[in-house]
Amino acid sequence: MQLKKLILLVTVLAGSYTLMAQTDKNSIDDKQNESQKKIKKSKTQLKDAEANFLLNYYEQDGDHSPVTGGRGTEKLENVAPTFVVHIPLDTVSNLDLNFGIDFYTSASTNNIDYFEGRKTGASGKDVRSHINAAYSRDLRNSGNAYSLMAGFSAEFDVTSFNFGGSYTINSKDKNRSLSLDALYMNDSWKLLYPYERRSDGTNWLKDDKRTTMKFGLSYSQVINKRLQALFSAEVVSQTGLLSTPFHRVFFDDVNGIPYDNLRSFSHVEMLDDNRLKIPVSMRLNYYLNDFMRLRTFYRFYTDSWGITAHTASIELPIQITPSLIASPFFRYHTQTSADYFYEFGQVSKAMVDAKETQFYTSDYDLSDLSSTKIGLGLQYSPLLGVGRFKSPFVKNKQVQFKSIGLRTAFYDRSDGLNAWLVSLDFAFTF
Structure with missing residues (x-):
């Protein structure tokens, strides 16, 4: 299930880190850089707090x-309102909060x-809530910085928590930086099997927890005034429950049998309980002229x-x-197939019975x-902001409605899945 991939593999932290997966079709793209220049302030003056309200909408369809x-x-369909808040605690430390709810x-x-007569085609409904926090601090003596982060999410069959941190080494001229980061995530699942497979009480999967550990290294450099x-x-290392309990697989003994008669032929997805992921990426940003910039990205994954x-x-x-x-x-x-992927009715029952293969899935992820995503982002950010109003929290304090952003994209995948993504971003300072 596509949404399950998103909510289990992605950890959203304001100004923080994202766990890598082999696809990122559901993710909301990074916000655009602001066009306006910030007013210079004294180094001892506390910066304004910032808040973003994002309303994200995603819909998809496919037949696999x-x-x-x-x-x-x-x-x-998924509607995901999210609040991102950046709070300067003093001149060298900040607190970032990210919280929201997914309605899907x-x-x-x-x-x-399906085989119990509940195949009306109507959509099941659920809610996922999440909160993440990150504390960051600049070290004045060395010019370096560090951050600590933690988060939690919950829905009907999965609860998850994570924590991690990073350390960044900056050059004296701030043109080069080296960052090290680590993240730990633990997911606890309710083992909800397909109804026809849970009625006999068999524990098809031996574990109900998934552990993910990520270690990252990044290096950034200003090469010249333009580049x-x-x-x-x-x-990224994952262990434990890497199968999805309610994913079905049908062996080659079902070919020619009408789908509605396959109740006794279904099997629970079985995947290796260890997985190692290695993504390597590069970004290049080039300043073409006063009105145009070029951003490029490439990632290799295995x-x-x-x-x-x-x-x-x-x-x-x-x-x-x-x-x-x-x-x-x-x-x-573009990606190659996993060793354990089989289309409907493709995995050999004889191979499984002879234990020539232990793992099998029909998850087209x-x-x-191959896939393409094309879209357009718009950001309206006047120099003096969109508007101002009185703060509901602090007396004699004004809130600036800073900018409005819109980002939309169409996603198309070679197996027939396609999707629309729309994100609205309202930015404030107070």
Whole structure:
């Protein structure tokens, strides 16, 4: 199920880190840089707090749901309001908070009990809540910086917590920096099997917890007045429950049998309980002229399940007016299939019975595929802000409505899945 991949693999922290996966089709893109220049302040003056309200909408459709064995609807809608707050605690330390709720409907989830007469096609509904916090501090004597972070999320069948930290070494001229970071995540699952597989009480999967550890290294440098570069590499180790309990797989003994008669033929997805991921990426940002910048990105990905992937993207922010920036962008992704992926009715029952293969899945996220994403970002940020109003929290304090951002994209994948993404961003200072 596509949403499950997003909410378990992605840890959103304001100004922080994102856990790498082989695809990132559901993720909301980074916000655009502001067009206006900030007013210079004394080093001893506390900066304003900032708050962003984001309203994200995502919808998709396809016909290869892993919940029904690689066949069936993947229709899903997700509405995700999110608040991101940046609070300067003093002149050298900051607190970032990120919290929100995902409201989603999923036809795939609704088909967990498909063979029990609950196959109306209507979408199942659920809610996921999440909160993340990060504390960062600049070290005046050395010019370096560090951060600490923690987070929690919960929905009907998964609860998750994470914590981590980073340390950044800056050059004296601030043109070069080296960052080391680490993240630990623990997911606890309710083992909800397909109804026909849980009625006999068998524990098909031996673990109900998933542990993820990430170690990252990045190096950034200002090469000249026009060109900046960022190189990063990560090692991500996952252990425990890496299968999704309610994903079905059908062996080759079902070929020719009508789907509605396959109740006794379904199997629970089985995946290796260890996975090592290694993504390596590079970003180049080039200042073309006063009105246009070029942003490029490339990532190479490989893992112990046999997937090798390449991702490349390009974005061209254009200053239409002093207050308006338009950013068209394009992203291309391609990957090889995991060793354990089989289409519906493709895995050999004889091979499984002879224990020639232990693992099998019909989740097309792990298939041989390519995808494209094309979209446009708009940001309206007048020099003096969109407007001002009195603070509801602090007497005699004004809040500046700083900017409005809109980002929309269309995603298309070679297996037939397609999606729309829209994100609205309202930025304030107070």
